[in-house]
Amino acid sequence: MTSDLDVFVGNTTLIDEEVYELWLDGHSVAEAVSRRLRGGVLERSGASVAALQSDTRDHYRTFQMLERLLHAPPRLLQQLLFQIPPSRQAMLVQRYYAFDPAFARELLGKKLSKGTKKDLDEVSARTGITIRSCRRQFDNFKRVFKAVEELRGPLADNIQQLFLLPPPLARDYAAIVFFANSRFETGKRRLQFLTFGDFAACAQHMMLHWTSGALGERPPEPDGDLPKSFLQDLKELKVLVADKDLLDQHKSLVCSALKGKISVYSEMEANFKALSRALVNVGGKLTHARDVRDFFVDLVEK
Numbered sequence: 001m002t003s004d005l006d007v008f009v010g011n012t013t014l015i016d017e018e019v020y021e022l023w024l025d026g027h028s029v030a031e032a033v034s035r036r037l038r039g040g041v042l043e044r045s046g047a048s049v050a051a052l053q054s055d056t057r058d059h060y061r062t063f064q065m066l067e068r069l070l071h072a073p074p075r076l077l078q079q080l081l082f083q084i085p086p087s088r089q090a091m092l093v094q095r096y097y098a099f100d101p102a103f104a105r106e107l108l109g110k111k112l113s114k115g116t117k118k119d120l121d122e123v124s125a126r127t128g129i130t131i132r133s134c135r136r137q138f139d140n141f142k143r144v145f146k147a148v149e150e151l152r153g154p155l156a157d158n159i160q161q162l163f164l165l166p167p168p169l170a171r172d173y174a175a176i177v178f179f180a181n182s183r184f185e186t187g188k189r190r191l192q193f194l195t196f197g198d199f200a201a202c203a204q205h206m207m208l209h210w211t212s213g214a215l216g217e218r219p220p221e222p223d224g225d226l227p228k229s230f231l232q233d234l235k236e237l238k239v240l241v242a243d244k245d246l247l248d249q250h251k252s253l254v255c256s257a258l259k260g261k262i263s264v265y266s267e268m269e270a271n272f273k274a275l276s277r278a279l280v281n282v283g284g285k286l287t288h289a290r291d292v293r294d295f296f297v298d299l300v301e302k
Contacts, residue, residue: 013082015092019059024095026132032056070096071143073164093164097144097173099137101196102127104172108199109179109186112142145177155207172196175203182226185293190300202296226292234283241277250276278302 018039022032033049033056041052062082069076073093077086084092106123110116117138124131148158155174159165165173179186179199186199210226240250251272259265268275282298285291291298 011083013062013084015062015084015088016055016059017091019056020063020092020095023060023063024098024133024136026130026134026136029053029057029060032060066092067096074162077164090164094166094169096136097140097163097165097169099140099172100127100129100133103129103134103137104141104176105186105196105199107138107141108176108196109182109184111183112138112145112180141173141176141180144173145180148177149181171204172200174207175200178203178207183293184295185297188297191296194296199296226286228287231286231292234286237280237283241273241280247273247276 018036019032022035027035033053036052036056037049041047042049047055066076066082069079069082070093076082076084076089076093103123106127107116117135120134120138121131123129124134127134129137144159144163147162148155151158155177156167156170159173159177160167160170163170163173185191186194206226210230240246251269254272255265255269258268262268282295282302285298286295
């Protein structure tokens with residue numbers, strides 16, 4: 001009795017993107033095999049079930065060995081054990097650090113600590129994301145936070161440099177770090193209509209205009225911090241609602257800047273005085289840590 005065995009030997013590490021995605025999503029080997037079977041891989045390849053199981057296990061072993069390098073992406077570029085083309089390396093890093101917006105929304109503003117990690121079972125149940133994927137995403141958030149929390153300069157730039165992430169993903173991680181650092185309250189029921197994208201957009205504007213990096217050439221504090229001197233200066237804005245001439249001038253300048261650019265312009269113009277007073281009152285209280293944490297709650301309420 002004879003049997004034929006075909007063997008292929010090469011020095012390039014083969015990466016199956018479909019299997020990689022299943023691994024990232026936290027599926028076991030058996031679950032991955034089942035999903036690949038339902039996807040019709042046997043019909044396309046002509047392989048046997050045994051070969052599919054062996055192929056899936058082999059890919060999973062490769063991903064597990066690569067994971068320690070993905071924790072510090074520059075090491076992936078420098079190592080010689082796995083021969084992976086640069087474009088595939090970039091794909092591996094980007095997908096490893098990609099996250100579910102629903103998961104990020106659950107953790108936004110919370111301390112990235114062991115206590116929060118213990119609650120991931122509940123987050124998994126609420127979002128439908130596997131617990132393994134939740135843990136990977138949480139560990140990524142914490143790893144990035146720890147790496148950049150003390151660095152000077154723009155958060156997004158530091159993250160992009162250290163983790164080799166594309167700019168949009170680096171900006172999203174910067175928002176996560178910014179919220180974790182400032183501990184803004186985002187979990188109140190009245191804020192549940194706001195998505196991760198909404199908060200990320202706010203974080204980017206606040207980092208651009210409010211942080212040390214935006215207000216000085218050589219900031220004494222990390223980019224994610226809100227300078228106390230700036231928050232103190234916000235109290236001076238009360239003059240905008242106390243002086244009628246200044247209020248009229250402020251309204252004229254704001255309306256000129258926003259006309260034709262926002263869909264609620266007419267409503268904003270008609271209610272400018274009330275809106276301005278509410279915003280100035282919120283800003284004037286930001287010298288207290290509690291009021292900084294409740295910033296978004298106050299904006300929605302007032």
